[in-house]
Amino acid sequence: MGEPAAKTANAPAGTAADVPADAPADAPADAPQRGRPRSHRAHQAILAAASDLLLNRGLSAVSMDVVAERAGVSKATIYRWWPTKESLALEALFSEWSAVQPAVRDTGSLRDDLVSLIRPWARLVGSRPYGAVIAQLIAAAQADPAFAAEYRRRFVEPRREAARAALQRAEERGEIPADVRIEVALDLIYGPIYHRLLHGHEAVTDRFVKEAIDMALNGIRGRSGPATA
Amino acid sequence: MGEPAAKTANAPAGTAADVPADAPADAPADAPQRGRPRSHRAHQAILAAASDLLLNRGLSAVSMDVVAERAGVSKATIYRWWPTKESLALEALFSEWSAVQPAVRDTGSLRDDLVSLIRPWARLVGSRPYGAVIAQLIAAAQADPAFAAEYRRRFVEPRREAARAALQRAEERGEIPADVRIEVALDLIYGPIYHRLLHGHEAVTDRFVKEAIDMALNGIRGRSGPATA
DNA sequence: GCCTAAACGAAACTAGGCGTATCGTTTCCA
């Protein structure tokens, strides 16, 4: 059990897609199954238990002992699928967020693109203590660069990518200047929301989201921007 | 020892100013000292050890056992001054940041006010792994509302207060509209920097800080803003 | 000098939790 990913033919879900891998990772696709098959039931039960604990009580409540007990599995089973507690938590959070993927809508207006992209997400993260969860995952990321990269790959970059595309479309439409620093603009759009989410000095309300987006858009457009729709 | 703050006449430094309290907290100012006096040497040694560990290796390296050993004190002594490991770390970080307090300068120009306020701070937080430290403290704050409030009181609110004052001066000068949502503007100014600091997707460079401030200012001014100085 | 009080360092202790190891059982294929 010393090195699950190296010893087992089936890679843990954390390194594969959301669906547990059935076929041996390094074997031909038609190779016969060797040994007992992995249990999807166990996999789902573990994720469900972890999600419940994570979102209702925070990362510190996601104790591997407690998850194992609630899921009706052994700890060794958990470690066959996920290398660390944090990667399990990351997967659990991601499965919750999958329901609200970045909506890629081309409304013809940058403001509407961004509002339709960001408001559902802001509502989601404001609906439960996601701020706390994210803070705890970000903290865990500080000690593990690979985990940090995975966190960004799953949670940060997809949202930036969608907003980046919206900004590029707006640039092509002449709605924003051609020399806008896109990456800075993305920070201006997402930064305020994350700031409130993580520091908790004020609430992330619908009103705040709209105001922050409008203010950020004013800044992105500069003085050569078109009139507000 | 069960409840240091309640049992000892001298309040721990965490609840007082930076200077250790010598006089009994609840006794008249001229009441005679009872018992052995607290050791300033121990207090400083603890803070120094904690700071060193925190800033060079992160919060997880601030083990109370290790701090005690390095400071040449017992763990019980640490707990006489600070109720938890996190509060010690918070104090350690604050003592580091004391060197760069928000510079309240009235330059007559909002942009210059903000740049002079934010650039030294951004340089400081970018100079060492403060992002990691902050992330870890924010995570700790999720489980302890009192700690979260203290964190905000010491690290977030003073900087916002200084920028708030600059914005209000600018409003009086007619440099920004009178109806600007100041708290949203503050999020627009600080949010992007914190975003990069905590998520690490991009670096917090001098150039970034200036561009982010300029872009935020454009947004704050809206279309009725005056020309850039 | 003695008494009382409070703080000290040294050391032991408790409890929780991450991650590992072991073993008998189960589920597959050849």
Added chain:
DNA sequence: TGGAAACGATACGCCTAGTTTCGTTTAGGC
């Protein structure tokens, strides 16, 4: 049936935050 891989149950090792105990130290008052 044999071999392989996964399973659950259980025990284990280690680490660390926080607590407790005890003899010693440092003060003021009498």
